[in-house]
Amino acid sequence: MTQQTADQAAQADPAQGEQNAQALLAGPQSIVTVGVDLFADALVAQSVDVQRVDWRPPLGGTEAEVQKVLFDARRAEANATAISRVLATGAVLVDVRPASEALEMSPGMFFHAGPPITWERASGPLRGALMGAMLFEGLADSPEEAEKLLAAGQLRDGTPITLDSCHHHRAVGPMAGVISPGMWVFEIADPATGRSTFCSLNEGLGKVLRYGAYGPEVVDRLKWMSAVLGPLLQQAVQRRAGSSAGPIDIRSITAQMLQMGDEGHNRNRAGTMMLIRELIPELLELGAPANDVADVVRFCNGNDHFYLNLVMPACKLALDAGRDVPGSSLVVAMARNGTDFGIQVSGTGDQWFTGPAQIPDGLFLGDYGREDANPDIGDSAITETAGIGGFSMAAAPAIVAFVGGTAQLALSTTHRMYDITLAEHPIMQIPILGFRGAPTGIDVVSVVRTGILPQINTGMAGKVAGTGQVGAGLVNPPAECFVDAIKALAATIA
Template sequence: MSLGQLLSAPPAIVAAGVDVFSDALRAQGADVTDVDWRPPGFGDPADLAALALDPRRAVANRTAVERLMAAGSQLVDVRPAREVLGLPDRTLLHSGPPLTWDMASGPMRGALIGACLFEGWASTVEEAEKILAAGEITLDPCHHHRTVGPMAGVTSPSMWMWCLSDPVNGGRAFCNLNEGLGKVLRMGAYNEEVLTRLAWMRDVLGPILSRAVRDPIDAGADPLDVKAVLAQMLQMGDEGHNRNRAGSLMTLRELSPAIVEVDAPASDIAAVLKFIGGNEHFFLNLGMPTAKLAMDAARDVPGSSMVTVMSRNGTEFGIQTAGTGDRWFTGPANTPVGLFLGDYGPEDANPDIGDSAIMETYGVGGFTMAAAPAIVRFVGGSVPDALATTERMYQLTLAENPAMQVPILGFRGSPTGIDVLKVARTGWLPQINTGMAGRVAGTGQVGAGLVQPPQECFEKALAALAEESRAAA
């Protein structure tokens, strides 16, 4: 059809939405085709209206975002969990919302078994399973102790912890030390290799790192600015969750002069440097408590619809919001989709697990995939997918964080501050980059991929926030 024919022909009109527009056109003799289309959002319309019309919301969200962005992160110590957390004997922390042994997934059970063997509470796998099933071991989420743990996140009293401090808000946050990749406790493995490594981390790595961190500070040096390292990583091809190469190397550069000054056998010093240098995810366990410090600073802001926690325990996914404090809103964890190691396949992968989604909650990781296009070689997808993901996340968030810039987007600040209302209105869910643990206890890592929270978490949070808005009216 030529342009002249197109303009001379009767108009063909397609209308979507309310009937007022199409009815008016029909009244004028026009031929109108109605399409039953509506925004792909979710939630009770009354709840959406209550939250959207809450007069406190704009100021509350601005307050939460300002606290988040102002938060700093300094590495001030390395200490055993029993000292810095007051973690008593026969108590284990885990990732995600609360769980029991009965509901624990394969990798979570494997990590809990391994921790009992490591602590000497059991001498065999069967004995560990027995005391866990009998409730003789107390289980509690890491998040209840200002702590985060990747994957299973299991933390026992003897494990050494990174201790980070927020110099602006005075908060503290903690995370255990990263074991590396493959068959590791956090992925649910608990064989002799895993237990031997954990013992070495307890007896050698932890004490040396403690001195390397504390001695310079005691001598008057400034603590390591971990937030600054995280910001630099995004300029160097990392996204801060599944890709931490640059961050781990920068951390090694900053700590190595103090490590070699520690009064310890040369063989131990060499082993520590080799371990850090060969562990591309070493920084992750520093980045996570950095994000935790920022999100904790934004807690307890009445009227705010900003998400402060996204976390999963291998069975359930849970979120918390600034306006509802410590309440968990949970749903069944989805299984990641991505790339697999060796002969593993989708049937081997456990549902989503780990506190490491605190990185996306902070606005990096899956939210800054555009800063690390090479990540798609590890988690799947394409470079255009990485760029599109970051662009989409801006539609779900309240602000752009100028401290966390994305070079390929003209150094635009990362999308920061997930808004429950925006998630519900768009129907889009946050994107998370993650590792995949084997479904069967003892397997270890089987791959890495992409995953989203279940919509149910946000539906429950929306309803709770709306209820709180009505109560405050």
């Protein structure tokens, strides 16, 4: 439902009722039928234009909860409020800062993707990334020592090691999503409210920390990113933000990339180029050593996913605006830690609804196969939660080769996502659909009623710690997240 129709829904329109009665008594030209085919057939026999609903019972036997939530007097207005806040959120790049400072992190603190999880339940790639972060922070001398300390839950000096969700700290991270105090993070802000969110800097593809690799080349790259990349980006970003041009507009670049064949999750090539185009003049004028500037530009340019880490916090910024509206069934986060897939819903606060993360269908690098893949992992499903990524696959038809599909699959996937979303984004538009707005704002009720699960495009990490990326593909959340969410929503209604 668009914002406009949601507003209309909140108030009755008796004139509409009279029009309805007229159309009805004049002999209904068309009738929607739901249920037994016999009645639809009888209407067809009377030459009525019949639209048959392809009805099925709601997921998980939640008939009572579906009705309770639908009938909730707060619902129409709550969803309209939540989604309009999401759609109104801007996103500009205001700073690049060390996580220790931006996220108030101290040694021994690690944030990770997905719902909260313990070391014991953590998957291979998350464990590998945590071990790599221990090595990067200088808290362990070997992967073995890192593993031992993480399992024991404390650093050498007895300081407790704490793991927590990025999402609990206004942050997101792709794949394992591990953020440690010494890493640098982008800060994205909403100009209207000043609210901000954070995301790590993207390391590139292959053997990288976020895919669970922790070898010396991974740690060396992270050290260079903190020593050279982060500080230079910080100066360039601050310089640009302070200029008459103002900060780089991430929402605007994201809208443009959708019109250039990217979907903002698994294709970020156009977005990356547009970002670099904005940064190069600032970098050149910093007076920094030319080889450092060249290394920074080469690094960003050589990584088609560099911009992903700006799309993600921009999406989180928008969705955070939709949080905590009582009665709203808007999904405000979908995130995976490699073991659990979790969602959060506007009307149920910070509660996570989880189910087992699935293994994506897709293509594998080199000799890797499905048996090498870890279940779904990463906060990057925040892009789908915000209506891009898999939801806007129609904008990036090349993506469908992941499942051996056709360009038609991309179109039909996006069409299907309109059936479970509350709005069409006024800024994020899909050219091939006549610049129709991206399907934005997943409604728990619609998912449960239609059985259509959100479509996510994703990378695949190796299940053994240290492996790195093994492929990429398409995946859905487990249905139980949405079943549990609607039960909890129903329980909030008197």
